Structures are given as structure tokens and as C-alpha cells.
Amino acid sequence: MLGVCYYPEHWPEAWWEEDARRMAALGLTYVRIAEFAWSRIEPDPGRFEWDWLDRAIETLGKAGLKVVMCTPTATPPKWLIDLYPEILPVDPETGRTRGFGSRRHTDFSSPVWHREAMRISTAVAERYGENPYVAGWQTDNELCCHDTAISASPAAHAGFRTWCREQYGDIAALNAAWGNVFWSMEYRSFDEIEMPVGAVTETSPAHRMAWRRYSSDMVVRFHADMIAIIRAHAPGRWVTHNFIPMPETGVDNHALAADLDFAAYDNYPLGRADLALAKSTADEFAPLMRTGHPDFQGILFDQTRGLTGRPFWVMEQQPGPVNWANHNPRPAPGMVRLWSWEAFAHGAAVVSFFRWRQAPYAQEQMHAGLLRPDCTHAEAWPEVEQLHAELSAIDLPAPTKAPVAIIVDHESDWLGQIEQQGRGYNYQKILTAWYGTTRRLGLDVDFVAPGADLAGYAMVLVPALALPTVEAAARLQAADGLVLIGPRSGAKTHDVTIPEGLAPGRLRPLMPIRVLAVETLRPDCPGSIAIGNASYASGLWRETIEPGECTVLGRYEDGAPAVVRHGKVHYLATLVEDAALDAIVAAMATEAGVETTPLNGMLRIRRRGNLTFAINYGAEPAEAPAPEGAEFLLGTRTVAPRDLSIWRAA
Amino acid sequence: MLGVCYYPEHWPEAWWEEDARRMAALGLTYVRIAEFAWSRIEPDPGRFEWDWLDRAIETLGKAGLKVVMCTPTATPPKWLIDLYPEILPVDPETGRTRGFGSRRHTDFSSPVWHREAMRISTAVAERYGENPYVAGWQTDNELCCHDTAISASPAAHAGFRTWCREQYGDIAALNAAWGNVFWSMEYRSFDEIEMPVGAVTETSPAHRMAWRRYSSDMVVRFHADMIAIIRAHAPGRWVTHNFIPMPETGVDNHALAADLDFAAYDNYPLGRADLALAKSTADEFAPLMRTGHPDFQGILFDQTRGLTGRPFWVMEQQPGPVNWANHNPRPAPGMVRLWSWEAFAHGAAVVSFFRWRQAPYAQEQMHAGLLRPDCTHAEAWPEVEQLHAELSAIDLPAPTKAPVAIIVDHESDWLGQIEQQGRGYNYQKILTAWYGTTRRLGLDVDFVAPGADLAGYAMVLVPALALPTVEAAARLQAADGLVLIGPRSGAKTHDVTIPEGLAPGRLRPLMPIRVLAVETLRPDCPGSIAIGNASYASGLWRETIEPGECTVLGRYEDGAPAVVRHGKVHYLATLVEDAALDAIVAAMATEAGVETTPLNGMLRIRRRGNLTFAINYGAEPAEAPAPEGAEFLLGTRTVAPRDLSIWRAA
Amino acid sequence: MLGVCYYPEHWPEAWWEEDARRMAALGLTYVRIAEFAWSRIEPDPGRFEWDWLDRAIETLGKAGLKVVMCTPTATPPKWLIDLYPEILPVDPETGRTRGFGSRRHTDFSSPVWHREAMRISTAVAERYGENPYVAGWQTDNELCCHDTAISASPAAHAGFRTWCREQYGDIAALNAAWGNVFWSMEYRSFDEIEMPVGAVTETSPAHRMAWRRYSSDMVVRFHADMIAIIRAHAPGRWVTHNFIPMPETGVDNHALAADLDFAAYDNYPLGRADLALAKSTADEFAPLMRTGHPDFQGILFDQTRGLTGRPFWVMEQQPGPVNWANHNPRPAPGMVRLWSWEAFAHGAAVVSFFRWRQAPYAQEQMHAGLLRPDCTHAEAWPEVEQLHAELSAIDLPAPTKAPVAIIVDHESDWLGQIEQQGRGYNYQKILTAWYGTTRRLGLDVDFVAPGADLAGYAMVLVPALALPTVEAAARLQAADGLVLIGPRSGAKTHDVTIPEGLAPGRLRPLMPIRVLAVETLRPDCPGSIAIGNASYASGLWRETIEPGECTVLGRYEDGAPAVVRHGKVHYLATLVEDAALDAIVAAMATEAGVETTPLNGMLRIRRRGNLTFAINYGAEPAEAPAPEGAEFLLGTRTVAPRDLSIWRAA
């Protein structure tokens, strides 16, 4: 199903009815509204104006549309900030208060902000919780966008001290856990604890990890409280949230999604490619400029689905040029439809476009919509028409469990930021590389959190699991399938110390090695590893390991073990180039009996139930790896450029 | 005529007379003084010491020199700052107060500063307004140098609120004009308005444009008040100001110059080239290292002349290495003379060198003068001698109107900074590219402000006119000549919104197209346009246009219109490489009957009255494009390296 | 002799005895302790806990080890900061207070900090001054690490005003000396003086130089007071300090070392190479990645020795990968031994490894030790065993005076930062280049301070001596040997003004030239000089000189003099490429009768008494330049890769 994001408050009321009519005629089902409308809902402190919003909802609903209602907490109005300036967050890098004038000018640690956010959420939920046209709810909007998970405000300082007390109980335990004796950093009471910001040189990794966990917990608590309010007033309605790319929240995303019915994602392929590939060469970038990278959508679709394990939404889908990347090209013809189809292939229930009509004013006036500001059709319009027609003709089966699980671990990411050790170490790049390998091999993937049940997966990939919990280690040990564990896994205890007996610490039962030393090399000065007759670059992270009783599968240039195996578990002691990962994972798949479909270039495949989707990001036709006799529901065996084919196996 | 900048307060009084004698002997006419002398004029609050300055002026005057007197407001003394610390400006990027210790430590928004600046200006004007040796006045010094047009002080905040009230009358009008509903940014009163600094993410373009206009207005008001004071006390004397490069003021330069008799410019070709071409390759830069870029002087000479439409001064001319660029080479032999001659070619009345004698102390001790600190001749001395001799032999005619007008628009520049949309979008680079085309075609140019009378110009070039006023649009429509309008023109209303009916909004009467979409590409991943059989790169800004009834002259790689024509008006919907501009403008000139003189390499020509100047920036001789029978007043048909020829057509 | 850094407070007391036993068994003599132990020595204000430290010292001492005791002032505990927040330093770039949470969170200008630092130093010195196991003392730890020499605190502001009063006596003298008239920067009293931070644009060079001197003086005073306390309580014990690389202290290192018995250096070749060569290409860097640059250790060993003129210590020697560079490789096998031997070759008395056992927690848990956290041998262990065996077999003679002196001048370094004039000007790079020339020529070098007695040196090299004192000029004139003076020498007076009669000012008696002009070029756009038939690049600094009666040895591309000679003194008027320096210095050595030993590639030699050490940093064997009949004490005539040979001339 399809939807759209709409801002009745931006347009003359006289336009609403015609807008609703056109939405319905286009085949849209859902309309998300009101996430930035606080200043219109409560124009003065305590004075609410509901009438306009009542009418807007009714107009949409009467046209047959289902409303997705939002809490407007992403943009508190000026009067609230003037009443309670302590709501504003503080930039930890500079110590400067981050002011009013855009959005997300709030501090999750602020008790006043928490109270006010819940107050307005309650008001909206009370008003519309049982409105017949409101099908479900979106909390807030893009939580933690613009680096807002972390604030260094006085409220955050106080909250952190309280949190530390709750976590550690007495200060001696905290000092011991963090190793505060190291530089006479010992505290005598929780009231002496500083935030790990603005120190002369780097603060302790344990201190910074605690700060990250605290900051994440504040967002999770905020979100859980808001969801509870909605649920209390909106019986039978679902609740979701539109995530920014998960790596950018700075939060434990699984915890953040825990109380949701399903997760949603805001998908901007071109802006994302422009920023993520800013250092790529023109030869590398030009083919992706108008399509995005073929893996960058899937990796986030799969992660979004993994947050709840249920079909996800794309709450905002880019319909044309955006305004916020370094460069903002037009999508290649067909890409708006193709990105949408890829979302459905990866298990989407709904794709909703951002936004109905391009705003002629304010920050996003250069951001395309389905309509131009003058109400004429923008470029994506006919693609949405086509998409609706195609969707109407195909019955999408429920998404099924993938053969491969990838464990995604936010704490490994944070560790890589806190204790980088080599400038080339980047957890998100590692995760992306491992995902890329599965995509090139045509393997479907489920992303799961550490500690998730791994039963039924033929293969489990662990790019890094640096601080494994007891539960996460146990789940890995209980996995049914072959397991590939990447470097730095088990490197630390919960409090970011080296485990007794050295790494991999809690993972040693799976992998009886000892990590004796780690080195990191310049990206342009790598060493190598040999696996069989093949040699691959290795440099950004290299562990010297004592292999114990493991079988050695690959060796460094000096003959030391670099890839080892113990039963069903493989351990890769170094970061390697993609080709090495491809070879290792392909061999494991063969052993695991999982069929691979090696893909070249810009074609990717994804299965949903008994359907297979082949998505061609390239400018040339590509051959679909469909079995003989496959029944094509869309497209043909030759997948046209920027097009897809869907088939059911014969 | 020639002049020099002199600081009697820097030298023993015993030296003054000999200095004056040598100045006169060198052929200098004007001596500028006292712009940094506040601490000597008023060493304690309210206690003035005039005697030394009286004597200095008399000494210079008696030697036959004419004094250019200054207001010393660029450097208020420490005691004033200690009395009134609120004078100090605040850095909008960091929120940090910018302190005492160099210069321009003042805030144009500060009422206290305004009062004190006018007080000292009045005192100086009263003292010297009718001094017979004082020929004219310079206001302040290099207004807005060091990014001082904008301050985020409390005074600026208060001033901005008042200014908004004056501009918009009631707060609902402002909210509507700025589109503040967008992210609940609505204000309930003018007292709620923030400065657009320090917000969590980007603030509204309308908000930022208003802030730029406000900041500019404060500088203009400051300047106008100062000029009025001088005029009240200095009957019959002219008033000027020495501008830094106009793009760097952050101010509406035409408004800033409105009350002046003429404008002056401080010309530092090598420092400017070093900074502006910092990213150029060695092959590109080495030929320009000791000469500057052949267009960078002319573009500012022409803009300076355009500020008042009257002959301009070079108030400060680089005489040797400076101290402030990243690298500071010596000029190639002959360049000090050549730069000066180029100024005269472009309509200068006076060229004045900075400075008489190199200071042995403080911030600029590595900056060359005409004399070394030990009073010996520095390198430029003989070039000034030669220049004086040459000037004495040639009667320079009055500058005449050029055949080509280029509209220079500071608001387009600001828009490009506020809403860049693509990192490659840079109004000043666009303006420079368009000017470069005219120079390579040997076309003389007048720079005019939007809204200027365009009668009599055979061609009008509009690199960008993004927010045209009613008047500016009307003047363009009334133009006599062929008009070339660049992309983004008419893109916005006064309050930085998309015009009703889409761009080009107010320019649609001239050019009946609709701009449907805009994309921006990475500089290294351009698309192309075809004009006739030629193909050119296009990427930094690309508009999708509906051509209406226009003739299509050029098309994008996908066949969509990119260059169109409607009557005498051409519209270029994209930023293109120089060769495309050269071809388009050359074709227009042919049609307009304006003779072009295609020039290669480092030679440039400029006409002044009935004289033509050929300036050779290159290291090789160049052929002057002089007609047969031309009478050479200086040089010959072969223009020597770093030399010039001047001829009168036969 | 060998030593190690040990932190008994980091480990269970039960481990101490076995640790001590293993240290002794490894052949270690010295153990440095307690430099970060303040929070354990004084856990609450005024409450001291000595017992644990008494026992630790006794345990070490009874095992036959000699203790190096430290004052713990690098890491004051949290309670001290909470009691006296004014101790915290203020970042001059941002104005932000630098907080608690790491180390060196103290302000040398703070009277409270000074009092507290001396209080704890006194307490420790009283307790252990006469302890029989304490052989000597280290003051503090790595003074000024993390850019802590300079603080912009209120205390620093007050201290700077007092210091200025002491230096200049009356404010008119200061105004005159600094040239404050220049931009009306004149002060009316010392109480008006600002710190040169946060101004609108650059402050006066004299102002900044005074600020640097003041900041340095504060550190020197702090250090001198601490040394005096130790000496008062520790009769017969030596006192040293472990310097960071001297260029990074921001202090007059000779003054800082003045009261020490000898100086020590903390040697981290790989971290240093990674940072210093970050812009090198992969081809340049890869051969050095695991060895460090062959000159970067020697230049600091020689400077450390030069601080007191007595054998130095390496107090901390890298034993494996570190944690703080951008990339942290493992040393090539043998390098830990080789770096240690190189220290002994350059005159070390002791090499002490950092640290005994890798910490499993806090900031440096990724920093290798001699033992891993689990007490097993880390990689360097067998190299230390080998080193101890080799040292036991060789009787190292006392270091002897070198034939060549290089003057190292911190004020030239500061001037280059304060008034860079060209981005390529970098005193430390110049010093490194000159040192590199001597190393490639096989010349031993002593680094001396300006003003040192130069008697007995066959050659004196002066890379830059920009602000020579009367004494330094006199010493140079009195030098016995040939002198080579580099550009910018004599460029300024004490107060950073151009000398009367122009540069080289006070050096004119040695070198009767006048520096007429200076230019600086982009590194990629150099000019050249010719010496004889050879041509060399010259660009980063180029002086136009009037050669007077000097002999011209080299000329710029335009024929102007660039290298001149006057008697025994040579003057190089420009920065040149290495090959030019090599040729000039080689010719001087020939004339001076100093034998050179031209070396290629990665081999370096150093003499100590009658022994010659050949150190091979390369991956290939190299031929030792040993005379026939040389007696090899270690190694052979073919020096193995990453190995050394030592011989005694026959």
C-alpha cells in the first residue's frame, strides 16, 4: 500500500478537499500529518486550537484516506523555549547551547522537557486517540536527527550521576569497573562524576561508554513513555516511529523500537549516497549519482524490519531532488518506483512519499514533492501511478525468515568511536561490507540484535560483537548454523576493559583462541592474508592470535594465523578486502547448503515468500537469475535498466 | 595622479619634512593619513592631542601635497573598549566575543559604538574640515574587513527585533512571509525573534536573508551618518571610502557607496591570487604567482567604478610582497607599474600606494612599502618614477560608457550562501566566469546594480538575479540591448520563497518559462548541454524548464531545453563551462553589432575614451589588436611581457 | 642499564613480589613509579595513605631494583579540582575551560595550583627523600603534554600583566617596544593589557612573543620550585624529567632542564612517525611504518643530551603497538632492541620501557607492555633479554663532544608560528632537514642552545637564529669552526621588530649583508638557486640580499645572490631542498677537515667514545663503513636488517 506525508497547516483550507480527492485518486491509502504542528495546535501556553485539525482529519477521512497521526514533539514552539530555556540541548563538543530556530531543540535529559512532551502527547492522544479516521500513530519525528541523542546540559549531568548510581550502586564499584585509578580519576561520590566532555585529552573508554548508554537510555525512556500515552488513549491503533538511518541515532535502536507495533524508515537514497560516497572518485560515483548505491537501501530496509521482526513501513520516500545533501541530483527516470518496489521486496507493508506538495517556503523549499508548489504534477507522479497499478495486480506474500542472520550491535559501533585505535576502523563500514558480500552472493539476510534467538538460521554472520553479554554469547553458541565472527569480537567486558585471559573473553567457549596483540595500519599501507592460493589485503585491524586447538584457514604474510575455525565457528582475526569476505562466505554457504546466486554489477535480488525480485540499478539490461519455467509477475527474464522483474518459481 | 598612504605617528617627527619632500619629488599628489591614529588623537577619554597632527598636515601641505584625511574608527583605543565593553562584536559561529588587540573590534549594531564613532568623527571633522591642505576625506578604513559586518551581540539581537518590526509591521505578517509555520517556528511577538545563529540545524532562508539585510543596513546607516558629519564640517571636500573586494563586505555595496563622491578600492593582486587560487594546480598557478590573475584586478576596478558611476581611486596599491596571504611572493618586475596602469585603463583617477615606508614593527612589518624601514628605496620605487613620467606625458580622457552591462547583485550572492543547494554553487565564481568571458572577447563592461537604468547598453548580462524587485524586472524589460539571463534568476520572492506560478516569477514577462525542478551535481560528475554541434559541461546547477513559447537554443543530454530565447532575452537554465558562455556571448555580440576582439592567454584590453590599453600579464610578448594606423602613445604593436601599449585609433 | 615503568597501584598487592622478581631476572635496574598515584596517596584532602607505597617500594628495593620516584602532579584528583576549580586551564583557541577526566588539567599560572602542586611534592619528598631504595626522582610527567603550556585563564591574564610590568617597567616602554601605535593598540597601564587571544584578527607579533615567553616562564618557575623541594628533602639523589619531544612543549626547554642532573626522553618511534608523516605517500611511508624514520629518534636523543650536556635517559621506550597515533602498527621484529641500542649510541645511560604490564582498563589499554594483561610475555620480552645480555658484554665509553654543533632555538620556532609569512615556513622542519643532512653525511652532532660556548666545534650549523641575543651573536663570532647560518637569522630584535639597518641586525658583524626583502612561495611553485653547476629548488623562504663585501657562492634564477660567505661564516638566504644542504655542508666539512661518511638509504652511524655504531633501519643488509681492521664488538661488517654493528677502530 502507498501513502503520503501531508501538512494541511501549510496550505489554504480551501485546498484540502481537492488534495484529499487527488490522493485517493492516485491510489494512496495513508496520510501522515501533524508532526510539526505544535505551534498551530497550542498557539499559546495551554490554549489549544483543535478545530482546524479536526476538519483536516475529517476531510482526509471522508475522502477514504487513513490518517497517521503524530505527536508534534520534534518542534516545540518558541513560547515553550522562552518559558523553559533549560529545554535546549548543549553541544558536547563546544559547550554551546543549541538554540531555537529549526527543530529538535530539546534535551532528552531535561525533566521539564519530558513533562512538556508528555503533556502535548497526552493532549493530542486524548483528542484523536479514538478518531475513526486515525488508523495509527507515529511518535515524534526522526528521533535523534541532527545529533541530538547526546546533550551536555546541566540536566544531562545530573541525570548521568543518577544513572551511574543506579548502575553501580557504590562509587568504589564504579571506580573499579572503570579503572579510575589509572590517572587518579577516582571519584569519592557519585556527585563528583563529570560528563566525559571537554577534558584536556581523552577520557576513559568506560566513562564514555557509560555516557553513551545513559544518553541512549534517556531517549528510550522518552519514547516508551510517549508510546504508553498513545496506547492508553488510542485503543486498537498501531504505533510506529519513522527512524533515520539506524547508525545515526546514537541509540540502542532495538530498545527504541521495543514497544512499537512495527518500525518505519525514511528513505532518501540520493542524499544518502551523495554524503556517504563523498570521497569516491567520479568513476565510482557517476553510475550511482541518480540511483543511489544498490546496497544502501536494502541494508536499512532489512535493519528496519529487524527492529521488530515484522513488516516495516517506508514513512518517507524521496520523490525527486532533496535539499540537504552536498549535491542534489534528480533521480534517474523510474527510480522512485524502483526504490519503492525494493522496499516491498524487503518486506515493506507500506511506502509513503514525502511529501504531497513541495513547500514554497522555509528550509525545505528545494525538496521535491509529488506535486509542485503550483499543484502541478512533479516528476514522480506518473511513477506512483504505475506503482499503484502494479501493486494492485500482485498479491504480496508475507515476508519469510532469511537463511542468513547478521548480528548488528550498536555497542560495537560505539566502541569503534570511543576507542578507534586505527583511523580506518569503522563499524558501520564493516557492517556494510559484510552485508555487501551477502548481496553479491544473492543471499537474503535478517538483521538481529545480540542476544536474539538464532535458531533456524543456516548461517550467522557477526561482523563485530565487541562487548558480548552472557546471553549473546550463549545464543551464538546455541546457533544451528555455521557462524562467522569478525575481528574485535569479545574484545571487551561490559565496562570496556580487556577480559581476563585476554580476548575473545566470553566468546572463548566458541572459539578457543587468545588475542595477543592488535595492530592497525594505514589504509594505503596494508599487509595481506593468504587463504588457499589467494591473497587479500588486510590492514585496518589485525590481531595476533594464539590459535589453540583451532584449524588455521588463512595466514598473515608472516605465516601467523589470521583465519581459524573451531567446529561450526569461523573467526576472522583481521579486517579484509571485500573479495576475501566474498570467498569465505561463499564457501560457508556451500557447506551450509544455502544456495548462492553470484551477482555482478548493479543487479540485486531479494525474496519475499515465494516471490523473487530482481532489481536492476544499472543503466544496462541485466539477466535475471530466474530458474527455468519461472512465472514472471512483473517484467521479464531480461531486467530492463532501473527496472525490476518479479517471478514465482515454477 | 598618484598618491601614498602615510603614518606620521609611526615615525620621528624629525623625519616628516624629508619624507614630504621625497614624496613630492617622486611625483605624488595625495597623502592619506590618520585612519588608525585614534590613540594618538584622543589618548585619554575626552582629552585630544591635535598638535602633532596639525604639524604633520602642515608639513605635508607645505611640501605641495594634498592630504586625504580619515576618520579613525577602524581602531578604537583600549580605554574606549574598557569603558564600554558592549562595543565588542560577537562571532555568530561560536558565540564568542571578539576582543581587542587588532582592529575592527566594533559592532555596527551597538548604539554606544555608533555614538562614540560619530563623536570622534565629529571631532576630527571639526578640526580639519576646512584645513586648506585637506583635499578630501576617507571614511573609516576597509569597512567590514575580517568578517565584521555581522555580529551576534545582544545589541544586534535587539536591533534585529526592531528592524523586523519596522519591516513587517505585525508579527503575523512576518510569520506568513517567512513561512514560520513550517517547523512550528512561529513567533507571537517581535520580542520572541531569535538571531539565526546557533540553532540545532539550519534556520529558515527567509530568517537568514532578513538577518543579512539587517546587518547590511546597520553598516550602511553607520556610514551614511559618518559621511553626513564630514560633509557638515568639510565644505567643498569630497568623501570616499576604500573598499575591500566588494564580495567580502557582506553589505549592499551600492547602498554603502550611495553618499560618496566616488569609491576607492584597495588593490592587492598577489595576495588575492594566492588565496583565491589556493586549490589550483602548480601548472595553473605558477604563471600567475607574481602577476595575479589577469581578470581579478579588472573585475574589481570595474565594480568599484560601478558603485558611483564616476572615476574611482585605488587607495592602496600593493608595492611588493604583502604579509597576509598564505604565500607572499615578490611581484614580477614591472607589475607595480602595470597594475597601476590597468587601474587607469579601467577609469581610475588616482592610484595611491600602500605604504610610504615599511613599518619595522607590529602586524604588518613584513608588508613592503615604497621605502624600506631604513629609508632606502624598495623595489617598486623606480616603477613609480617611471609611471609618474608616463602619466605626465599622456592626457587621460574621461571614461566612457561600455557597450556591455553586467548586473551585480549582492542578494543573489547571499542567497547562494544561505541556500546553496549544491556545494558547487557560488555566485562570485559565476560572476567571475561571466566577466572572464567578456574579457576574453575584448568587451568593455560596466557593472550596474539591479534596478539601474539599462538604456544605451547593447548587451546586458545577468549572471543571476535571484530575488528581483519590481523595479529591477522593469528595467530589464526596458533594456535596449540583447539580454542574457543566467540560471536561478527570478527563483525567489523578496522573502526567499518560490514565486507563485514558479520561477522565474517577476521575470516571467521577459521570459515566459516555468522552472519545474532544479538539480545540482558533483563538479566531477557533470552532465552536458548541446548548442548547435557543440557540447559543453553542465552540472553545478541545472533547471528543468517548461519552455513555453520560447525558442530552444540548447538542450540537455536528454533533449530537454537548457538554453532558450524570447525576443531579445536569452535564458540559460544551467551553469556551464566557460567555453559555452564564450560562444553564447560572442554570438549575441555579433547580433548586437558589438565588435569583439578574441584574446588568447594573458593579454587583456580596455578602452578609456578614445584610447585603447593592451595589458600583457604574460611572460612572452603579445601582439596588440590595434587597427592599422593606430597611434601608439605608449609601447608598440608588440606588447612586451608585463608591459602595456596604449594607442589611439587612426 | 635498563629500566621499566611500573604502577603497583594498578595491580593486586599479591602480584608485586613476583613482578619484582621477574624484573630483576630480566636484568632491569630501575623502576619508575607513582607519577599518576595522587588519588591513592592522598585519597581525601589532607589525608595521606603511605602504607601501600611504602610496601611497594620496599618490595621492589628488596628485589634489588632501584626506584625512580615521581611527584604525582600530572594528575591531581577530582576533590582538588572541586575544591579549587580555578586550577583548570582555559583553551586559548576557544575560551573554554579544559575539564577534569584525563590528565594535565592544571594551569601553570594558577597560584592555587602552584601551592597545591608544591604541597603534594613536599609531602612525597619528605616521605621518600631519604628512602634507601629511591635512587633518584622524576618531576611530574611529560610537562606540557596535550598543549598545556599555554592557558588563557583569568590567572594567566593577571600573571601576564604582572610579568609585563616586570619586563618593561613602564607602559610607555612596552608600547614603544611592541609598536602599539600601529593600530591604536596603545595601553595606558599594565592593567589594560589583554592576552593575545580571541581578537578580531591577528594580534601584534611582539604581543604574542611576550605571551609565549610568559607562558614558558610559568612552566620553568613551576619546575624549578619543584626541583628545589625535591633537592631539599632528597640528599644525594639525582633529579630528572621525562620530556615529550622538545618542539611540542611550548617552553624554553634548556631553561626547563637547567636545574636537572640530566634529562630524559619518552621515545615512541612508531606513533611519532605515523603522525609526523601523515601526509607522506604510501611508497614513502610503508618502509618506515614498523621502524620509524631513521632520523627521528636520533634528533631527539641528541637534543635531550644537549639539554644538560650529560648522558640522558630514555624514560619510556615503546615496546609494541601504542594506542594514540592515527594508526598503530606493531614494530618490526628487532626494533625494540634496535631503538634502545640507538639511544645508547647517542649517549643514553639508561633505557626504561613503558610499561611493565599492559593495563586492561582505562585510556591506554591498547598500549603494549613487556607483559600482557594476563602476565604472559609480550612480543618485546625476548628483545629485552637479548639487549640485556649484549649490554652486559660491552663497556660503553662516555659520550664525547661531536665535531658539529647545531644551534636549536625555541624562539625561532615561536617566531615561525607567530609570523609564518609563508605556509611552508616551519622551524622544526628546517631543523629536521639540517639534522638529516648531517646524518646522511655520517657526522655526529651536538645540539646547543643559543649563547652556548662554541669552542672546539669544527663546524657550527645555525638553521635559524631569528632573534639573537647579544651573547648568542658574540658566541657565534667567537666560534672556532666554520659557521653556516640559515635564512631569517637576525631577522628580528628581542621585541620582534625589524632591526635598525635591516636584518641580519646583531649578526651583521659576522655577515655584513642587508636583507632587503623576503618572499615566500607555494611549495609546489618553487624558484631555484644555482651553486656551481648544480641547481636546487628554493621557495619556502627567499631573501633578497645586498651582499656587501661577501663572496657570492650561489645565486637565484635571476642572478641575485642567494648563498654568500664572509670569512668563516656562510649565509644561506633561502630555504632549499635537502640536496643543496647536503652539498654545502659536505663542502664545509671538507674544508674544516671533518671526515664525512656519506650514507645511503636506511643506514645511520653514530660514535660514542671510541666505538662506532651502525644502525640499519632497512629491510635489506647494509655495508658498515668500518675501517679496515675494525674490531667488531657486535654484529659484523654486513649489518643485518633492523640490526646494528658496533666496532672499535683498529
Ligand SMILES: [Zn+2]
Ligand atoms: Zn489522558
Ligand SMILES: [Zn+2]
Ligand atoms: Zn560639529
Ligand SMILES: [Zn+2]
Ligand atoms: Zn619539608
